[in-house]
Amino acid sequence: MLRDVALNGGSWPHFSYPESKMSQSHNRKNNGEEERRRRSKEQRRHRRKSPAMASSLALFSPATSASRLSLLNPPSIIPQARRWKVPTIRASVSARPLVTTAPDDLVSSILSKVKGTDRGVSLTADGHREVGNVASELAGYCVEEPVKSPLIFGEWDVLYCSVPTSPGGGYRSAFGRLIFKTNEMVQAVEAPDIVRNKVSFSAFGFLDGEVSLKGKLNVLDGKWIQVIFEPPQLKVGSLEFQYGGESEVKLQITYIDEKIRLGMGSRGSLFVFLRRG
DSSP states (O other): OHHHHHHTTOOOOOOOOOOOHHHHHHHHHHHHHHHHHHHHHHHHHHHHHHHHHHHHHHTTSHHHHHHHHHHHSOOOOOOOOOOOOOOOOOOOOOSSOOOOOOHHHHHHHHHHHHTTSTTTTTOOHHHHHHHHHHHHHHHTTOOSOGGGSGGGOEEEEEEEESSTTTTTGGGGSHHHHHHEEEEEEEEEEETTTEEEEEEEEEETTTEEEEEEEEEEEEEOSSSEEEEEEOOOEEEETTEEEEOSOOEEEEEEEEEEOSSEEEEEETTSOEEEEEEOO
């Protein structure tokens, strides 16, 4: 009967039989190879795409993403507070700096102007003016209370007087100078309050003499002193006598140091004293 069906063009009936263990192992092997081939293809495809992916990822790396995104999406412009610029001050050094004269230089200057002038007699008006200018500068360096300074004590030569007839009186007048030649003019200030003035001279070129005065010093304030002199003593050769009466002078000490002393009389006469020894 089965043969008749086959011969007559009929189809064979289909029967399913359970697979054997060998066939199952074979199928698993084939499936594993196919899986490995599939994965290998994907890996090769992934390697071909990796450069592009790397470059695309680099666009969003921390180092570059901000800059690139800023180009695509520029931030909104927020006005900032104005910063005031502090002006810079530049000081230039002058080619001719201000030169200040030290007291020692002023002392040397005033001494050079008065020496060899017969205590100011031979100075011109301009010369007296120059001496006065230097004396004014030195006054700026005077100690605060010069009358209390121990520097005032000692012997001093009178080098200059702006009024030449003031020291020595008539002996220093134009006529007196024809007869009397002044040799020395010395002032000694002795502690605590004694002042001695002495003017030595020669009369007619051969007769020596001197006039001396002794006075008491009174302090009026930090700069001014008053000296009351006894009647002068005159000595000529072996003769000595007293004449005249008491006299009084006021003197302001405008500068003093170890070398010189400057004084201004109550009538405006300027004196320059040089310490002896």
